[in-house]
Amino acid sequence: MTTTPQAVRSIGDLLRKWRKQRLLSQNELAVKAEISARHLSFIENGRSEPSREVVLRLAETLGLELRERNELLLTAGYAPVYQHTSLQAPHMAAVRAMVRQVLAAHEPYPAVVLDRYWHRVEANEPAWLFGQGVAEELLQEPVNLMRVALHPDGLAPRIANLGEWRAHLLSRLRRQVTMTADPDLVKLYDELVCYPCDQHEPKIELPGPGDIAIPLRLRYEGHELAFFSTVATFGTPLDITVAELSIESFYPADTGTAELLRTITWPPAGSIN
Known part of the structure; x- marks a missing residue:
């Protein structure tokens, strides 16, 4: 498939990748996530670091699975929220x-x-x-x-x-x-x-x-x-x-x-x- 993921280097890169994957403009994602389009633009361009709450809100808005939400948090420098527990635990x-x-x-x-x-x-x-x-x-x-x-x-x-x-x-x-x-x-x-x-x-x-x-x-x-x-x-x-x-x-x-x-x-x- 042509959707093979490419390496990303920052939270901005990863957010941009997911936003484009979901066919959303910056303004559309910002409105849905209830943050300013300016703030989202700064995050994607590396000029601003998102808070943990903003990362989770964006992940929810993008409809990411729990595994991908953890990846977004880690890339932003935060500890993952969702555990990955063995079914035998x-x-x-x-x-x-x-x-x-x-x-x-x-x-x-x-x-x-x-x-x-x-x-x-x-x-x-x-x-x-x-x-x-x-x-x-x-x-x-x-x-x-x-x-x-x-x-x-x-x-x-x-x-x-x-x-x-x-x-x-x-x-x-x-x-x-x-x-x-x-x-x-x-x-x-x-x-x-x-x-x-x-x-x-x-x-x-x-x-x-x-x-x-x-x-x-x-x-x-x-x-x-x-x-x-x-x-x-x-x-x-x-x-x-x-x-x-x-x-x-x-x-x-x-x-x-x-x-x-x-x-x-x-x-x-x-x-x-």
Whole structure:
């Protein structure tokens, strides 16, 4: 992608980069952040140093993720505000319990927990379905579910509507890159977009008659399963780890899929890393 982040040397450089990434003029950002355009101009030009409060206000106005807010604070010379705690830490027990409760309650349908980089954090037993026929090297920790889905040795050969589903996943990843400018996500996108696909990939997701969402159509033992998916995140996170967790839940898109999933005996699921 052409959005690969370039090195920045000052808080002014970093603010300018994010402002342009969000397609905002200095005046527009200043008005939204309730500071003077003159003050913002001085910050960007290195003629003024922003207070910690101003940095946080600008980060909020720019819609930065918690990780990027910490980066902005550090660049401005302030200590980071948001912790990045291991999910195994004792005080994260409530988070782990909630995640497991959600996954278990979703059975017999698949659900997976992902981090910012699309690594599998945990999955319920029916998510085993997504590992069938996948090359062993793609299932080594940390398991990247974008790679598993689109790699030619992964799930891709079993996805009946690969072109459509691939376009959907790459579109999600592009939006994530735009929001974060994370170089690791840029690298992942550049890798995935080079994977082969022998189906047409729609440039724009347009609905057909009766369509309500893009389904995942997956071949399994002579059947074609159809799923819709939802993504859930924590509403008011104050920790980077929690903020970057998402739970993707797959629901049957037809009665045949629902009935078949109820008949399968699943192997034990993996646990939180």
